Amino acid sequence: LANLLGSLLIMFEKPFRVGHWIKLGDTEGIVESIGFRSTRIRTFYNSLVSIPSNTLVNSTVDNMHMRTYRRVRTTLLISYDTPADTVEAFIEGIKQLVLDSPHTRKDRYRIRLDDFSDFGLQILVNFFLDVANTKAEQVERQQILMGILKLAESMDIQFATPALMPVPEAPQNT
Template sequence: MLTRKRIPAQNMQTYIEAVPGWNSTVFGVQFGVLVAVLVILTLGMIGRGLIVTFLPRMMKKIADERKGFEDFQITSRFPLGAAAAGFIWWHFFTILSTTEGIILNDEFIFWILSLSKAALLIGGLLGAIRLVEFVEVIARLIDDDGELDGTQVTLIDALQSVLKLLIFVIGVVLIADGFGFDLGAIIAGLGIGGLAFAFAAKDTISNIFGALTLLLDRPFKIGDWIKVGSSEGEVVGIGVRTTILRTSNDTVITLPNGKLVNKDIENYGKRRWRRYRPVLSLDLNSDAKDVEQFCRGVEELISAHEGTTKKEDSFAKVSAISKDSIEISLNVYWTEGGKVERDGKEDLLLDIAALAQDKKLRFHDPRVRSSSN
């Protein structure tokens, strides 16, 4: 024998009528209905508590405590918890509002459903936007060493920005639809005002396409030191609209992406080597053979230094003779910049000074006038 399955509203009515004295009124509301409202509110708070408590633990286990996850788990749980509570409230209050045999104020139903839907949609929107940052956690899990380089950081930042924008637009549409706005009229209005909006936002659109161009062409990445016109600094951020540089004076320069793609960009970060061309001045009275041996010795020092490269193109040659000095030009290529280059220069110059002392050569002092033998 087949039994007819009860619909949710019938179940709700059964539960309400099971409450002792359910039909008595408290504050103008049936006691059973009041109990049902309190139970629904409690269920929503329990759902919120479960999300807030267990979601971070689940995500933390998945992410294996990767760097950058702590901030994610703290801030994402609250909007998602609100969304869970809103869903529970909206679902059960909708059933309650369609249950026969109960007395509920229409205004109460309207506001309780509206607030529940607001918690669901707004909490879901904020939670979804915050969940976008989990893209970085996934990227770290996939990456071999768990550390992202500048290019990966740039791509992840751009992907997160695009996803947040899409989620925001979709969320706004869902919220508008959830509160009964006429989407057809809204879309029609957007169509009419689309041209005006596009004209007003042309700079923003240009910057967004500029960001896409930068990401596809990759003229630089985060961490590179670049020069654009009169602006020079380290790339610390590439956003949807702007690129941020930090200068050697620790100031910040903001460059619109739309203008950046139309300018010449000099990227020091892509250098394969750093060229160093000092000039040494020896006393004019130095012995020619000693000077020649000194030059060969300097070339050996350059070749033997572990921080140099392009050995075949490196040299130490007499380049000029003035009335006071013999000029020796050096051509050196360093493999790295920054501290490595500075330390390498110091070591090389001190070795050259020691070599000059060994050869009994004196560097030219412009304060001392040379005399002929």
């Protein structure tokens, strides 16, 4: 009975529809069907999860499909050898890439020197895309990230990577 009432609430309130990307606890995926007893979600591992309607009604459902903007957040790690003036110019260049894109939110972005790590300078890149779907999000995200890569190349900025130290072989007993 609880599942039937839950399914009726889902059908009337419509917090999500078939085809929407939702998150519910540890479950995340695309809604494949909404039934009286349960809702089926196809996860990004391609498994099918059935969630009882009563569980859905009593849980927090994050409908990713209904986002107005899509957040992009990454941290760039650049070499400590980069001069401070070059770091500032690089940050300004990234800001300009975000502002020049027709698909970014202009009032909420953050690009800044964020921290000093063991391996390099951390630059936070955080902005929002105004796109209709995941495919467009991936295309626009790549456009801006490629722009950042080209900007770094043009400014001769090296991305830092953690150094892997070879482990010396133990002497062999003879």
